[in-house]
Every structure is written in C-alpha cells, then in structure tokens.
Amino acid sequence: MNSSKLRHLQIYEKIRSLIQNGSYRAGDMLPTEAQLGVTFGASRPTIAKALNRLGHEKLVRRRAGFGTQVLAPGRSAVTAGLLIPELHQTEIFEPICASITETASIAGMRIIRPPELNLRQERRMLTESLADQFIAAKVQGVFFTPVEFIPDQEAFNVETINRLTSAGIRVVLIDRDVFPWPRQTPHDLIGIDNIEAGYVMGRHLLDNGCGKLAFVSAPDPAMTVQLRRLGCREALIQNGYRANSLTSVDFIPDQPEKTAQQLLTKKVDGVICANDATAAPLLRALLDLGVDIPGALQVVGFDDVKYASLLSVPLTSYRQPCDDIGKVATETMINRIKHPEAPTRRVTLAGQLIPRNSSAGRLPS
Structure with a gap:
C-alpha cells in the first residue's frame, strides 16, 4: 500500500473521528478542500479522495459550488x-x-x-x-x-x-x-x-556461506521474537549444527556500539536481528567500527516496512504481509x-x- 493511499485514509479517519465525537455536527459545513489541504499538508486530490470516502459512508454530502456538509451519522451494520x-x-x-x-x-x-x-x-x-x-x-x-x-x-x-x-x-x-x-x-x-520466518532467515545466511550465527534482540524479548530465534536454531539443526550453536546477544537501544563489539569478539559471520528497528542502529554501529558488510559480516532483520531499503547498506529483511x-x-x-x-x-x-x-x-x- 503506497504512501499516498495511506495518506488519504489517514485524513479520512481523522475527519470521520471528528464527526463521530461531535466536533462536527449534523448540518455543519466542513472547511473547503483548500483549507483542509493546508491543515493536513496534503494535495487537493488527496483531500477529495478522503471526502469521497466519507460521502460513500453517508457521513457527508458534497455539492459543487456549495461545499461539504455533515450528515447525521447512521449506525453501520x-x-x-x-x-x-x-x-x-x-x-x-x-x-x-x-x-x-x-x-x-x-x-x-x-x-x-x-x-x-x-x-x-x-x-x-x-x-x-x-x-x-x-x-x-x-x-x-x-x-x-x-x-x-x-x-x-x-x-x-x-x-x-x-x-x-x-x-x-x-x-x-x-x-x-x-x-x-x-x-x-x-x-x-x-x-x-514467526518460527518459519526465523527459519527462512537462518537458512538464508547458511546458504550464503555463513557458519557462525548470532541472534540479536532486546533482553527478555517478546514471544514473537523468541519464536523467530527458535526458527533460526532449527535452521542450524537441520543443517548439521548443534542446538546450542546459535549465539544470543542482547541489544541495548541507546548503546548499539556495545552490541557491535560483542559480535566482533564472538567472531560471528552472520547476524539475525529481532526486527529492522534493531538491525538499523546495529548496522550503523558496525559500519562505524569499520566492519565490511557483507564481506566480513552479513546482517538481516524482520518486517521490511519502512527503512530497510534506505540504509547506507540496504538491509535484507523478512517482509511481513x-x-x-x-x-x-x-x-x-x-x-x-x-x-x-x-x-x-x-x-x-x-x-x-x-x-x-x-x-x-x-x-x-
């Protein structure tokens, strides 16, 4: 779903919420498209899409030369x-x-x-x-x-x-x-x-020639993250490694350089991060230490929603559908x-x- 599509939905939801909570009452006129464009920092076509959606739900009535009027909201099924x-x-x-x-x-x-x-x-x-x-x-x-x-x-x-x-x-x-x-x-x-997702990422690094993997996450991570780690471990086991061969490393958000140093000390060559939000600062810290990525160390994450492709070294990620x-x-x-x-x-x-x-x-x- 592209950003412009998200934007008109966000505007639609905001205006609808204002109608539902009584900020705009039945009979009120909404600001003009131009005024709403200034308020939301959006183009008139984007505003028009949001208002048209409200019209389809019978929350507003739009008339050329008259404007957009709030209707009495009916209860949906x-x-x-x-x-x-x-x-x-x-x-x-x-x-x-x-x-x-x-x-x-x-x-x-x-x-x-x-x-x-x-x-x-x-x-x-x-x-x-x-x-x-x-x-x-x-x-x-x-x-x-x-x-x-x-x-x-x-x-x-x-x-x-x-x-x-x-x-x-x-x-x-x-x-x-x-x-x-x-x-x-x-x-x-x-x-x-999440187990399958972890397995896919672990297997990817093994197929790429890595032999010593580390899983990086916050201490006492969420259950979804623990399941990803379990999947990574299963990838190792199915490829002939011992169950304890996956190294776990704690990530402290305000000290990514410490995690980077630990990874270098442990001499791993593949790192699976709990999510992209963990991978991004860790990747920067590793690069600041002069680590060759991916030559000396390969790094992957999970989610692939916002910034994985925008990092200085674009991040391999497991995209959530x-x-x-x-x-x-x-x-x-x-x-x-x-x-x-x-x-x-x-x-x-x-x-x-x-x-x-x-x-x-x-x-x-």
Whole structure:
C-alpha cells in the first residue's frame, strides 16, 4: 500500500473521528478542500479522495459550488474498534490498520480508530482507556494486540479481553497471542508464522556461506521474537549444527556500539536481528567500527516496512504481509460477529525474504 493511499485514509479517519465525537455536527459545513489541504499538508486530490470516502459512508454530502456538509451519522451494520497500543511505535501496525480500515469500508464495517494516541501515556493506562471507549461505544468487535513489557502482562491482557467479551464484544488478536507459545487463547488470531520466518532467515545466511550465527534482540524479548530465534536454531539443526550453536546477544537501544563489539569478539559471520528497528542502529554501529558488510559480516532483520531499503547498506529483511494480515483480520472479524459459535480461527500468513546488500552471498573460494 503506497504512501499516498495511506495518506488519504489517514485524513479520512481523522475527519470521520471528528464527526463521530461531535466536533462536527449534523448540518455543519466542513472547511473547503483548500483549507483542509493546508491543515493536513496534503494535495487537493488527496483531500477529495478522503471526502469521497466519507460521502460513500453517508457521513457527508458534497455539492459543487456549495461545499461539504455533515450528515447525521447512521449506525453501520458492524462496528469495530482498533485496540493497538503500539500503533505509532511499531512499524508494522500502521499498514495493517490501514488495510483493516480499507477492507472494512468496502464490506460495510465501520472502524473506530482513536484519532490521536498519547505516546507518553503508560501502555496499561492507554489500553484501559481505549477499552473503556469501545465498551461505551457499544462496538461489536475489537482488533486487539496484547500489551507487552508491562508487569503481569499476561493477567492484564486476559483481564482486558474478559472485559470486552463480558460486554458482548468479539475479539480478534493481531500479531500475537496473550499466552506464551505453545499455549493459546480461545480467540481468533492473525499474524505470521514467526518460527518459519526465523527459519527462512537462518537458512538464508547458511546458504550464503555463513557458519557462525548470532541472534540479536532486546533482553527478555517478546514471544514473537523468541519464536523467530527458535526458527533460526532449527535452521542450524537441520543443517548439521548443534542446538546450542546459535549465539544470543542482547541489544541495548541507546548503546548499539556495545552490541557491535560483542559480535566482533564472538567472531560471528552472520547476524539475525529481532526486527529492522534493531538491525538499523546495529548496522550503523558496525559500519562505524569499520566492519565490511557483507564481506566480513552479513546482517538481516524482520518486517521490511519502512527503512530497510534506505540504509547506507540496504538491509535484507523478512517482509511481513501487512496488507493481507489486515484483510484476513477484517474477514475474520465479520465472520466472528455473524457466527460467534464458530471454531477459533488462527491464521499464520507467509511473509517474503527480501534479499539486499547486507547479506550478499560469498563467492566460492
């Protein structure tokens, strides 16, 4: 999904939120396209796309020479909320949510997306606040990404889901489960197969001639990251290496040079990073130390959403199918609301290895 497409959806969602929360009332005139263009820093065609989408949903009426008037918002057949506390912090969630919004609009589902998230607000408080809003709005469904890196996160996430389901709200999980693998909640879940993703990246480095691999992640990483590490280890085992041959190295975000030094000390020749957000600063630190990438050390990551191709040495990454995740999640939500008794649906989608310069294979000697 390209940036201009994302932009008109963002503008549409913002204006729709202002209508839904009463900032614009039935009968009010919206600012002109030119004024909205200045407000959002967007072109008039982009503004027009956003307003046309609002018109299709009967939220506004557009008339040439008259302007755009707000109509009384009718209740859609299906309404769902996005409970994604990491929406503006983890790069995969913006395109996933954009895909959910677009797919839902086509299907007649109305998505309530918080217009602004207070990124300074503690994740627990933010999640509780959003859950309260969705319960008060009487939505039929909520797309939920369980909260990580808070005390008692498992109990908190279970409590959040119980609050929603007690209010009659159906829950579809995005990206990860509430429980550590292999335990599962009785709720639909859409994401990638992280073990398979880790295996693909580990096998890629082995096929490229690497023989000593390291997996770099934050201390006590998320379960999705632990599963990627498990997949990397499996790639080694299936290629004749011992189970303990994968070196694990902690990454401290504000000290990437320390991680780089550890990798050099351990004399690894292939590095799998937990995600691209980890790989980018580590790659820069390695280059600052004069490391030849990929000649002496090959580096790969996961996600491939924003900046993997923009680094000084373009990063090999495992691309998450964000658009497909959003589409399947929306279809799953619609089906869950229509058929609450249906068996739990857990969909793991395959991503794609995107090879770039950071892991160019070695020539045979």
